[in-house]
Amino acid sequence: MLRPPKDTIGNLKVSCVCHNCPSYGECARNAKETFFCFEGKANCTLERYGCVCMQCPVYKTKSLSGGYFCIGGKAKTK
Secondary structure, eight states, rough: OOOOTTTSHHHHHHHHGGOOOTTTTHHHHHTTOOOOHHSSSSOOOOSSSSGGGOHHHHHHHHHEEEOOHHHSSOOOEO
């Protein structure tokens, strides 16, 4: 049986740590928004209270750069 690649969107999304971020507000939590590095910025207005993007397994696996994707939008690769 063939196995899907480890870095499929679904597998990456499971590793997402957005919900642990100090900037992840109640609005985003209620809307269950996450995975901002791939899906773009939040539909809610969020404030900068700290960023955990650089500690995320997705950030490391996909060699992303930058941070605050919830506010600034999708990541760019290095």
